[in-house]
Amino acid sequence: MDTPVILKIFSKGKMKDYFVKTEGEMHTDLGIIKLDELKTKNFGDKISSHLGAEFIIQKPRAPDFFIHARRSGAPMMPKDIGVIISNTGLCSSDQVLDAGTGSGILAIYLGGIAKKVITYEVKEEFVEIARNNIALTGLSNIECRHGDIVEEIRKLNEKFDVITLDTIAAAKVIPYVPDVIYPGGFLVTYSPFFEQAKEIREAIGKTNYTDVTTIETLEREISFTDRGTRPATARVGHTGFITIARY
Ligand SMILES: C[S@@+](CC[C@H](N)C(=O)[O-])C[C@H]1O[C@@H](n2cnc3c(N)ncnc32)[C@H](O)[C@@H]1O
Numbered sequence: 001m002d003t004p005v006i007l008k009i010f011s012k013g014k015m016k017d018y019f020v021k022t023e024g025e026m027h028t029d030l031g032i033i034k035l036d037e038l039k040t041k042n043f044g045d046k047i048s049s050h051l052g053a054e055f056i057i058q059k060p061r062a063p064d065f066f067i068h069a070r071r072s073g074a075p076m077m078p079k080d081i082g083v084i085i086s087n088t089g090l091c092s093s094d095q096v097l098d099a100g101t102g103s104g105i106l107a108i109y110l111g112g113i114a115k116k117v118i119t120y121e122v123k124e125e126f127v128e129i130a131r132n133n134i135a136l137t138g139l140s141n142i143e144c145r146h147g148d149i150v151e152e153i154r155k156l157n158e159k160f161d162v163i164t165l166d167t168i169a170a171a172k173v174i175p176y177v178p179d180v181i182y183p184g185g186f187l188v189t190y191s192p193f194f195e196q197a198k199e200i201r202e203a204i205g206k207t208n209y210t211d212v213t214t215i216e217t218l219e220r221e222i223s224f225t226d227r228g229t230r231p232a233t234a235r236v237g238h239t240g241f242i243t244i245a246r247y
Contacts, residue, residue, distance in 0.1 A: 004136050005038055006064050007047065007055040019060065019068035028053075060137075062109045069133040072126040073102025076166055076190060077239050079219040081109045084164060087244050088186040090114055094161040097180065099149035099173070104130035104142075106166060111142040118158070120149045149173050156180050166190040174203035178247060187245045197241040204245045212245040 007018045011030060020026055022038040031049025038057065041047060046054045060068075063078055084106075090096070094114040098107050101121035107130070111117045119142065121127045127146045134142050145152070150169050153176040161182050165173055170189045177187050187204070191197045197214055204212050216238070223232040 003138055004060055005043070006058040006060050006068075007033070008058060009053060009055045011053070017058075017064075017067075018055075019064060062105075062112055062137075065108050065133060065137060066105050069103055069105065069108075069136070070129050071103045072123070072129045073100060073121075073166075075103045075105035077236065078109075079217050079236075080190065080239055080242060081106055083215065083217050083242055084188050084190075084244075085109070085113065087242075088162045088188060090162055095158065097153075097156075097158075097160040097163045099165055099169075100126075100167040101130045101144055102126060102166065104133045104144065106164060107142050107144070108134060108137050108139065110162075110164065111137070111139045114162070115141065117142045118145060118160075119143070120145050120147050120152055122146075122148045153177075153180060161185045163187045164190070168196070170196070171199040171203040174200065174207060178207050181247045183247065185247055187247065189243045190240045191243070192238075192240045194241070197243060200243050204243070207245075207247075209245040209247055212243065214241055214243040216241055 004019055004021050007020055009016055020035055022035055024035050026033045026035055030053035031051030033047060033049045037047055041057055043057055043059045045057050047057060048054050066075055066078055090113050096110050096114045096117040098117055098119040101107055101119040107117050107119040121130060124146055127144055131144050150172045153173055159180055159182050163177055163181055189200045191200060221232040223230055
């Protein structure tokens with residue numbers, strides 16, 4: 001195997017995982033691992049450190065990229081990405097337009113399902129980071145373009161089944177969505193603040209949409225201890241408001 005892998009080990013009462021390339025060495029508190037050895041292994045095999053600690057080798061999937069990929073713009077959380085996928089019915093024939101790319105995490109999840117994802121990022125240095133993250137997934141159906149989506153959407157000849165906007169510029173992009181979305185397609189926006197969500201609803205209200213809804217998703221992890229079982233006391237609070245409109 002030549003693509004990056006996940007190495008997992010249960011140590012000191014918790015599961016640790018490392019996202020590594022298949023070259024060089026990795027130094028851990030459990031010993032040194034010769035990563036070149038990974039080239040002769042399969043997923044599910046184990047690799048040992050020089051101190052004899054055994055790490056399980058796993059194939060990275062989208063949640064691993066959320067945790068380990070290099071970050072630029074704040075990546076969308078899996079709980080919110082799940083809501084986008086379920087509410088749009090994203091499928092393998094879909095053409096998707098996404099902006100801004102940020103770290104590329106949403107684009108990576110969408111690319112694992114859709115036929116093609118075109119994603120725009122306005123900051124050149126973020127494009128570089130996202131392209132590298134995307135390359136590590138091995139997905140070849142995600143195209144990361146450099147540009148301001150407010151300008152670029154007006155030049156597009158392509159049409160899309162699903163459009164995702166995770167950018168402060170979303171309200172300015174919405175007037176052009178009807179020109180590039182297939183009938184029955186979905187627009188989804190993600191906005192951290194009520195004010196942005198309201199601005200987005202007003203912009204959608206001026207277009208010829210058929211249905212629109214704005215939601216927030218709350219996730220509670222359940223904690224299992226000897227003392228009892230209950231929702232974990234530490235939790236993710238607010239992330240963003242998701243607005244879903246159909247055209
Ligand atoms: C919150 S991040 C997106 C994170 C991304 N969805 C992910 O999961 O990794 C927002 C991104 O939008 C980009 N952005 C802001 N305005 C933009 C515009 N007009 N066109 C394209 N990208 C833009 C920012 O540079 C930033 O990287």
